[in-house]
Every structure is written in C-alpha cells, then in structure tokens.
Amino acid sequence: MTKSILAGVGAAALALSGCATTMNDDMDDVAYIDGAAMYANQNIVQNAMNSPIHTTLVAAVQQAQLADTLMGAGPFTVFAPTDEAFSRVPASMRSSLMMDENRAALQKVLTYHVVPGRVTASDLAQRIRAGGGTAMVKTVQGEELTFHMRDGNVMVMGKNGSSAYVTQTDVMQSNGVIHVVNGVLTPSM
Numbered sequence: 001m002t003k004s005i006l007a008g009v010g011a012a013a014l015a016l017s018g019c020a021t022t023m024n025d026d027m028d029d030v031a032y033i034d035g036a037a038m039y040a041n042q043n044i045v046q047n048a049m050n051s052p053i054h055t056t057l058v059a060a061v062q063q064a065q066l067a068d069t070l071m072g073a074g075p076f077t078v079f080a081p082t083d084e085a086f087s088r089v090p091a092s093m094r095s096s097l098m099m100d101e102n103r104a105a106l107q108k109v110l111t112y113h114v115v116p117g118r119v120t121a122s123d124l125a126q127r128i129r130a131g132g133g134t135a136m137v138k139t140v141q142g143e144e145l146t147f148h149m150r151d152g153n154v155m156v157m158g159k160n161g162s163s164a165y166v167t168q169t170d171v172m173q174s175n176g177v178i179h180v181v182n183g184v185l186t187p188s189m
Contacts, residue, residue: 031171033180040172044070044078047173053180056086056094063098064106070114074175077119079145079156081184085164089184105189111141112158112187118177121169124154143187158185 029040033054038047045067048054057080061067070076086094097106115137124147127135135147146157154166164183171178 038171043175044173053082056083075118076176077115078178079113079181080178085183114140159188160186162186
C-alpha cells in the first residue's frame with residue numbers, strides 16, 4: 001500500500017512539474033494562466049491582477065486590505081481559487097464577506113489560502129511522501145491545510161468539508177509562488 005502511494009506521489013509530481021511554467025529564452029521566466037502571462041519578476045498581486053480567472057480573488061484581496069501585504073517581500077505561497085471556484089460559494093456568503101463590517105472574516109478566509117515561504121509542487125510532493133501520503137501545512141491564518149494525492153492530482157483539504165484540487169502549479173513570483181486551485185478553502189469559523 002505504501003509503495004503504491006509513493007509511486008503515485010512521484011508520478012503526480014512529475015506530471016505537475018510539467019504543467020506550470022514555460023520558459024521564454026529572450027525574457028524573464030513566464031508562466032501562463034488562462035493565456036495571460038505571469039512574470040517571475042513581478043509580485044503576487046501584480047500577476048494576479050493580470051489573470052483573467054482570478055478577478056474575484058483580486059477584488060477580495062483588495063476589499064480585505066491584503067494587497068500591500070501580498071506585494072511585500074514574502075515569500076508567500078498562495079493557493080489561488082479561480083473565479084469559477086468562487087462562483088460555487090453561495091452568493092449570499094460572497095456578498096456578506098465583501099462587506100466592510102465583515103473584513104476580518106474575509107481576511108481569515110483569504111489568509112487560509114496563504115502559506116509562509118515558497119512551497120513548490122516538488123516540495124509538496126516530498127512532504128506528502130514523507131508523511132506517508134498526507135502532508136499538513138500551517139497557513140498564515142494559523143490553521144493547517146491537508147494535502148494528499150487523489151487520482152494522480154494534489155488535493156487540498158480545508159476545514160468545514162472544503163477542498164480543492166491544484167490545477168496549475170509553480171507560477172513563480174518575485175515574492176513567492178502561486179498554485180491555482182479549483183475550490184475555495186474555508187477555515188474554522
């Protein structure tokens with residue numbers, strides 16, 4: 001059983017490492033998210049603002065007053081939910097979180113998607129292997145995310161039954177790395 005878990009983690013790490021970044025020989029390292037260039041010499045917020053599938057995340061980061069933090073030196077690892085992921089959150093909850101009086105709750109949700117340091121797909125795969133198929137990583141918010149492999153993909157488990165798959169890895173930033181995820185993770189509320 002352990003052998004098959006480790007083999008799966010190794011295969012997934014190889015698969016994940018191939019889907020993230022394209023190198024352009026005549027300029028800085030560039031990754032593409034939904035066709036938009038993400039430059040390794042720009043910070044997390046600068047690149048996220050150019051992503052056509054992260055408009056809700058950018059609006060939430062601005063509303064939560066976290067943009068300056070995520071433009072800072074870091075490094076940070078962001079598990080960045082797409083607009084489609086946010087669309088699956090009930091509209092009443094999205095609206096409520098975007099209200100000024102609920103800024104602290106929005107900050108809690110967003111910082112639950114941020115891990116201190118630069119954690120690459122390879123790092124995650126290594127932690128999953130070392131953990132016998134599961135890795136726990138503490139977020140900036142203070143609670144942990146749980147990572148494991150499912151069907152050859154990295155799955156992230158949050159609290160309250162929330163989960164997401166990592167759909168794109170290692171989008172390098174000047175102050176960290178972004179991994180695109182297809183779900184919104186919720187901390188304990």
